[in-house]
Amino acid sequence: DIQLTQSPSFQSASIGDRVTITCRASQGISDSLAWYQLKPGKAPRLLIYDTSTLQSGIPSRFSGSESGTEFTLTISSLQPEDFATYYCQPLYGYPQFTFGPGTKIDIK
Amino acid sequence: QLQLQESGPGLVKPSETLSLTCTVSGGSIRSSSHFWGWIRQPPGKGLEWIGSVYYSGSTYYNPSLQSRVTIAVDTSKNQFSLRMNSVTAADTAVYYCARVAYSTRYYLDYWGQGTLVTVSS
Numbered sequence: 069d070i071q072l073t074q075s076p077s078f079q080s081a082s083i084g085d086r087v088t089i090t091c092r093a094s095q096g097i098s099d100s101l102a103w104y105q106l107k108p109g110k111a112p113r114l115l116i117y118d119t120s121t122l123q124s125g126i127p128s129r130f131s132g133s134e135s136g137t138e139f140t141l142t143i144s145s146l147q148p149e150d151f152a153t154y155y156c157q158p159l160y161g162y163p164q165f166t167f168g169p170g171t172k173i174d175i176k
Numbered sequence: 177q178l179q180l181q182e183s184g185p186g187l188v189k190p191s192e193t194l195s196l197t198c199t200v201s202g203g204s205i206r207s208s209s210h211f212w213g214w215i216r217q218p219p220g221k222g223l224e225w226i227g228s229v230y231y232s233g234s235t236y237y238n239p240s241l242q243s244r245v246t247i248a249v250d251t252s253k254n255q256f257s258l259r260m261n262s263v264t265a266a267d268t269a270v271y272y273c274a275r276v277a278y279s280t281r282y283y284l285d286y287w288g289q290g291t292l293v294t295v296s297s
Binding site: 098100102104106109110111112113114117118121123155157159160161162163164165166167168169170 | 180211213215217222223224225228236238272274276277279280281282283284285286287288289290
């Protein structure tokens, strides 16, 4: 089975920090990725799709990139509303989904 | 603005059937450009995709759940539904419905708020 990993699994950060989350697979999965933000009691939010395309309405401090088999979500300047858990999801050519294990960003 | 809302019992007994409905508003479930999906998150764990349905009724299921799951669409009510039989405590989770969009690949662009389903006697 393909194993998805995210690093870090947990990070304490401060307002204004630059935060980087990485998603990797044990073997090649896809050439494209999406990122989601989850908060308790709220609807999950799509941040990025097609690796680097910002979803409509998402602030520009969020960005996505790729280097080889490693995908990255960057928050350039962390805001109070960004404390949440983030999940990566490889994109496939059929409507089936797997998700990374998640990265929780907490207040330092 | 597209909105999705899950509804259904919050408590289900072991061995019984879990039934949830997702009501779509602000858009049509008959969209030829979208699928509709169910995803769940057990307490303290990550996300697990359950299945996806097209307005025509075509479905894709997670192989690990396929034997117990049925996803259907009701275009007259702009709703789609999830049925999972023979539930156990391991099926306790927040269940989300979502819209499946397509660019070069498939992703989930709108989600419901989720509903907690507890399996317990």
